[in-house]
Amino acid sequence: MSNTGKxxxxxxxxxxxxxxxxxxxxxxxxxxxxxxxxIGLQFGGDAAPRLGxxxxxxxxxGIVSEQLAAAQLDITIVRSDxxxxxVERVESTDLDAAIVFPPxxxxxxxxxxxxxIGFTTANTTAGQQLATLVDDILARALAVxxxxxxxxxxxxxxxxxxxxxxxxxxxLARIEVATVTTGDRLFPSDIEGYDVAAPSTLVLxxxxxxxxxxxxxxxxxxxxxxxxxxxxxxxxxxxxxGEALGRLSIGLIQGxxxxxxxxxxxxxNWGDPLGATIILVMVAAVSAxxxxxxxxxxxxxxxxxxxxxxxxxxxxxxxxxxxxxxLFSDTLETIARFTPHFWAIDAFxxxxxxxxxxxxxxxxxGVLGLFAVGFLLFAAWRMRIVLTRPGRA
Amino acid sequence: MRGGDDAEPxxxxxWPTAPAxxxxxxxAPIDPVLEVDxxxxxxxxxxxxxxxxxxxxxxxxxxxxxxxxxxxSTCISMIAALLTPDAGTIRVLGQEMTxxxxxxxxxxxxxxxxxxxxxxxxxxxxxxxxxRLYDITGGALNTRVDQILDVIGLTERADDxxxxxxxxxxxxxxxxxxLLHQPQLLILDEPTVGVDPQSRNAILDSVEQLSAEGMAxxxxxxxxxxxxxxxxxxxxxxxxxxxxxxxxxxxxxxxxERDRVQVGVSGSLEPALDAVRHLDGVTSASTxxxxxxxxxxxxxxxxxxxxxxxxxxxxxxxxxxxSQPDLEAVFLHLTGKALRD
Ligand SMILES: Nc1ncnc2c1ncn2[C@@H]1O[C@H](COP(=O)(O)OP(=O)(O)OP(=O)(O)O)[C@@H](O)[C@H]1O
Ligand SMILES: [Mg+2]
Numbered sequence: 001m002s003n004t005g006k007x008x009x010x011x012x013x014x015x016x017x018x019x020x021x022x023x024x025x026x027x028x029x030x031x032x033x034x035x036x037x038x039i040g041l042q043f044g045g046d047a048a049p050r051l052g053x054x055x056x057x058x059x060x061x062g063i064v065s066e067q068l069a070a071a072q073l074d075i076t077i078v079r080s081d082x083x084x085x086x087v088e089r090v091e092s093t094d095l096d097a098a099i100v101f102p103p104x105x106x107x108x109x110x111x112x113x114x115x116x117i118g119f120t121t122a123n124t125t126a127g128q129q130l131a132t133l134v135d136d137i138l139a140r141a142l143a144v145x146x147x148x149x150x151x152x153x154x155x156x157x158x159x160x161x162x163x164x165x166x167x168x169x170x171x172l173a174r175i176e177v178a179t180v181t182t183g184d185r186l187f188p189s190d191i192e193g194y195d196v197a198a199p200s201t202l203v204l205x206x207x208x209x210x211x212x213x214x215x216x217x218x219x220x221x222x223x224x225x226x227x228x229x230x231x232x233x234x235x236x237x238x239x240x241x242g243e244a245l246g247r248l249s250i251g252l253i254q255g256x257x258x259x260x261x262x263x264x265x266x267x268x269n270w271g272d273p274l275g276a277t278i279i280l281v282m283v284a285a286v287s288a289x290x291x292x293x294x295x296x297x298x299x300x301x302x303x304x305x306x307x308x309x310x311x312x313x314x315x316x317x318x319x320x321x322x323x324x325x326x327l328f329s330d331t332l333e334t335i336a337r338f339t340p341h342f343w344a345i346d347a348f349x350x351x352x353x354x355x356x357x358x359x360x361x362x363x364x365x366g367v368l369g370l371f372a373v374g375f376l377l378f379a380a381w382r383m384r385i386v387l388t389r390p391g392r393a
Numbered sequence: 394m395r396g397g398d399d400a401e402p403x404x405x406x407x408w409p410t411a412p413a414x415x416x417x418x419x420x421a422p423i424d425p426v427l428e429v430d431x432x433x434x435x436x437x438x439x440x441x442x443x444x445x446x447x448x449x450x451x452x453x454x455x456x457x458x459x460x461x462x463x464x465x466s467t468c469i470s471m472i473a474a475l476l477t478p479d480a481g482t483i484r485v486l487g488q489e490m491t492x493x494x495x496x497x498x499x500x501x502x503x504x505x506x507x508x509x510x511x512x513x514x515x516x517x518x519x520x521x522x523x524x525r526l527y528d529i530t531g532g533a534l535n536t537r538v539d540q541i542l543d544v545i546g547l548t549e550r551a552d553d554x555x556x557x558x559x560x561x562x563x564x565x566x567x568x569x570x571x572l573l574h575q576p577q578l579l580i581l582d583e584p585t586v587g588v589d590p591q592s593r594n595a596i597l598d599s600v601e602q603l604s605a606e607g608m609a610x611x612x613x614x615x616x617x618x619x620x621x622x623x624x625x626x627x628x629x630x631x632x633x634x635x636x637x638x639x640x641x642x643x644x645x646x647x648x649x650e651r652d653r654v655q656v657g658v659s660g661s662l663e664p665a666l667d668a669v670r671h672l673d674g675v676t677s678a679s680t681x682x683x684x685x686x687x688x689x690x691x692x693x694x695x696x697x698x699x700x701x702x703x704x705x706x707x708x709x710x711x712x713x714x715x716s717q718p719d720l721e722a723v724f725l726h727l728t729g730k731a732l733r734d
Binding site: 005006009010013016017020021136193223224227228229232233234235236321388 | 470473474475476491492495496498499501503507508509510511512513514518522523525526528530570597613
């Protein structure tokens, strides 16, 4: 048989063994989907829109707040003095929108100067709803009669107030609501919870199962099967390629299944199919490489598998596969960039949010490629040593 | 076959009779299947194998007999090119075996000491997998796998996982894998350890069968009976050194052990004793209570003449008992210790 044939034989044998194990099937196929379902339901639930408000006091701000409270839409208002943190929370979709009143709004308007009210909305359905509502309320709050009424309430003579209001009229146009739609890292407004959960769960579980499967290599050595393979007219290279191919196909089978199942069952939007497939191949390749590394670095299968799962979960958490990266501090986000998970999830997100194609995710694919090549080369180098060194016969 | 206590130990012609002089058959030199030349292997302080040299001829069954830790498996690993010798060379059908070349490997079928099969794959899947590694493909693979399943008696259980097999069944599967590609040299490393007597017999039978079909076999064991039953020639290995080699008879005579023939005789013993004492091949003879005891290098060829001489001298033979020295005695003689610890 040709070398390629043998590579395939070793690869196929690996996937066959993987698919045969019941617990593998549960963790690879049942569990991830269940998790996506749970996360999806949680994210996609129709909770009250959450609006952050920076209100330094003042009449206009007061009126807007009142109106918001009275609105038909059930809104949860989160007050804060820190505009920056509110905006960050909108970016991470923790809040759907934030409105920031400048401290001297009333006076500025009274002077007839230009004022800016900051409004940041997330690219979510609730964010859009809040945007419309706040626009509407602001328009009313800033309307001339309101200003006039304000003046009267402050004890001005109604006639004077009317005159002042008339004078103010041209300045109204100069009050600008600066609406910023944020969530650049997030998804389009038709985002569903499943769309958030599916890619990160896919990445997480391809790694978890990949590293859990690192026991297979060690087991082959312990059972003397690696030696036995070496006693056949099969080159070390074919064995190494075959084992790598086996790990790769397991990742592809699992990831492909999650991709297709979530597409069909939850209608998850994966974006450009070619792009998604290539990201999946890269994820499976990195996972295969990492799995091989564990397989050559450990000599106890249970240890490799156990530590592998812990490492996969840890890297998953660090890389944003368990919690959106947008919630990370800057330091953590920098750390996240050292995990393949970060780049994979980022690439998947990119496909969906910008309708990106492969060319737009070149960086992410490149980084994933480096991870894969690095792991695979290291594993191949070690494996050659491990396979050809004197083992207990 | 050649039972250890058979009166006819040479039912099969041992070959070659003079290993050192180079293998010959009908005058034409026959290239050995396996040439092991001065191989050594050291693990740290331990000299596991020390300058071991031997040859295995086509169709020959060669036994490496030695106790636990003698270095048998280490030799096998080097022969199968899984381990690089510190010194010496190994050739299989003239091909040098190295860890980096795959050429010679196609000619050998290795059956490792420990069962090396995937427990979560079925017998058929295991065979198919290794068949592909042995370059068998397509329809030929299916046919061959079915044949092997038949040979190892696992046709009925072909589609059960090997984890469900008994120890003996797994041993048979282990052997079957080594036979897939009809190797020129079958290497069996203690294939009967931990096997029930029935499976053990089945294994020994199939080795005899394969040998009869012309396959050269290298067989390691620490069971003297197995070596005696199966092997044309035996190398005695201890503490990494090949202490002696040859046919069973060569080994026993080399250490001065002789066959003992006890003939029960009724009638006068003295004339009978006189008649046999000077026969060619008889080393010594003496009378016992009810007969005569002879010591000879080889009881086989002289037995008929001995019996004729006794009857000719007026004695009448009631019983004949030939006892041959066994390899245990040889081992004890060579190493000063018993074969089994
Ligand atoms: N990889 C290794 N590293 C260190 N020592 C080894 C190694 N392999 C074998 N040995 C030692 O070399 C010696 C010979 O071992 P080997 O396995 O060849 O013996 P054996 O004749 O096959 O014994 P057994 O009948 O028990 O299988 C033993 O003392 C063993 O402990
Ligand atoms: Mg051994």
